[in-house]
Amino acid sequence: MTSLVVVGSGIAGLTTALRAASLGAEVTVVAKAALEDTATAWAQGGIAAVTFPDDSVEDHVRDTLAASAGLGDAAAAGIVAAGGAEVIAELISHGVVFDTDSSGRFVRGLEAAHSYPRVIHAGGDATGLEIQRALSAAARAHDGIVVREHEMAADVVLDGGRARGIRLLRGGVLHADAVVLATGGAGALFAHTTNPSVATGDGLAMALRAGAAVADLEFVQFHPTVLHAPGAFLVSEAVRGEGALLVDETGHRFVLDVHPDGELAPRDVVARAIADAMAEGRQVFLDATSLRGGTAENAAFLASRFPTIDRAVRAAGIDWSAQRVPVTPAAHYLMGGVVTDLDGRTSIPGLFAAGETARTGLHGANRLASNSLLEGAVFGSRVGAAATSAPRSRGRVGPDAAGPGPLPRQAPPRADLPFSRRALQRLLWDHAGLRRDAIGLTRAAATVASWRASRPAQVADAAAAEDDNLLLVAEHLLAAAHARRGSVGAHVRSDDPFTSGKTAPLPEATLIGAPC
Structure with a gap:
């Protein structure tokens, strides 16, 4: 029986684990915090998928590649877009409850750079939290999955150039036939980020120390609209999809000065427009005061459609049904990562990567809104299948294979600023x-x-x-x-x-x- 260690417990990691376990693998999921403490749980807007009859895979692929600034991989985009309906069905089978209307059809939303409102959501603006809840419960209940929480992975164990497990920070080695890195991104690199504090680039660093190829780390997506208040709470793009406007203190819709799609232009365009306006000394606001009828009707709509955001904004002392919300950009998503093929294989045999940790080529230089949850689920399933077929170990790895040494470093000049x-x-x-x-x-x-x-x-x-x-x-x-x-x-x-x-x-x- 194939053994597999999955490092990370977001949508990519748990989808990988559940798929591999369903194929008979023995799976250990390692989470450095609680199983539910992931970037997936923080995802608000939704998951983009072709589930409506008047939408098409071809249109989703075209939108994905257009947003990628010409650097997206068409094969990766095709796989992800074509897998949307199956992913949604699989998530539902694991217990995810998506929002539906009175006739039982998915409630759909429009987000930036999509040509069609194909984004479906759960709990209004708590899609990731609902997905995390369901997948965590499914993983805990599966007999073929062992969950190890509050355990930090330190390094990939290599034996003869092949990944054979991981070394734990607190000591000990988890041996396996294959290792999957699904630790998310590295939002903690930046002063303003929408990521949870656990997003410290652990999987990327482990891959680098092991000698795996990485690419496109320069492509960091900054989300345009984060509440400009302590805590850096993300205000979902779906709010702009419902008609909210970006304005300066004079009420001017300044994004229209740089792109005809205004608030729904690609994220990189909108984020830079906001940053430039702020650099000029202007205040930037998200105006959701006129989405529905009068103030009372608008307040009811915002509380119903965006309950999580509504609570956070009001906790900051802002009645956003009648007042503009101050916003700022923040680091949101890393498009680059550990280079993989279309089944998650890295340049090191036995080592796989999935989700934000991986660089499949899907996003190119700019990620299409709400493609990240979709990517994590589609490629997680593919990685789970591919890793399960990895060659089995010929016995336990010796104690001398507990991980590679540090990368060689040049002697740099001394920094004047002490590290923190x-x-x-x-x-x-x-x-x-x-x-x-x-x-x-x-x-x-x-x-x-x-x-x-x-x-x-x-x-x-x-x-x-x-x-x-x-x-x-x-x-x-x-x-x-x-x-x-x-x-x-x-x-x-x-x-x-x-x-x-x-x-x-x-x-x-x-x-x-x-x-x-």
Whole structure:
């Protein structure tokens, strides 16, 4: 019987686990926090899928590739779009309850860059939470799945160049025939993020230390509308899909100045328009005061359609049925990651990746709204099947195969600023955020390299391990952003604004670790 270790418990990880277990594999799911503490649980807007007769897979593929700024992979887009209806049926079989109207049909929504309202949701604006609830319950109940919560994976165990398990931070090795990394993204790199605190790039760092290929780390999607208040609460794009407007303090719809689709332009366009307006000293607001009738009717609609957002906005002291909501962009989704084929195989035999940790090529330079949950479920199922057919181990892995050593580092200049996670987040926000340039990227890379060089050889605890992971991913992200000349999708170089997407080798002085 094939044994499988899945690191991560969001939609990609649990879909992988459930699929593999259904095929007879022995599966262990490792979550560094509670099983339900994932980015999936934070997803609000919904899941894009072709489930209505007047929609088509071809249209969904076209929308996905158009949003990708020309860098999306058509084969990946075709697989994901074609798998939508099956994914929804599978999620329902696991207990997910999607919102339906009085006739039992899915309630559908329109989000940015979609040509058709194909986004379905659950709990109004709690789609991810409902999916997480159902998949977590299904995984806990499955006899073929062992759940290990509050256990942090430290490294991939390699034996003869093949992944054979993982080393745990607190000691011990989980041996397996195959390993799946599904730890989400690295939103904790940035001062403003919509991600939960667990999104510290752990799977990416594990893959890098193992020597796996990564790509497109420069493509970070910034969500345009996050409540500009402590906590960085995301205000779903679905609110704009219902007709909410983005305005400055004068009431001017400034996004129309840069794109004819205004509030529903691609996310990278909207996020930069907001950031530029704020840089000019203007205040930016989301105006949902006129979505339905009078104030009372509008308040009832907002509370019904967006109950989670309604509670958060009102807790911040804003009656958004009658008042505008201050918003700001925030890091939201990493389009790049560990390079995989269309079944999740990485460049290391026996090592797989799924969800935001993986780079399938689906998103290119910019992710189409609500494609992330869909991608996690479609590729999670494919990875579960592929990993189950991985060759079985010829016995236990020896103690000398507990993971690779650190990447080689150059001797960087000493950073003037002492390391802290907050300092790293501010550094990345300032120099690898919505707009970048060579000078800022080079300075940031030198600072991060200096911080890495000063880190202790032994990791004291989980927080220190997360910091090491974030620093490693930051080095590779900065290197990738420096190498990609020109501006494309979510990657905008203010010193080279013309769309090109071309890449070039970094100057030798700025190369860090293994190539991206």
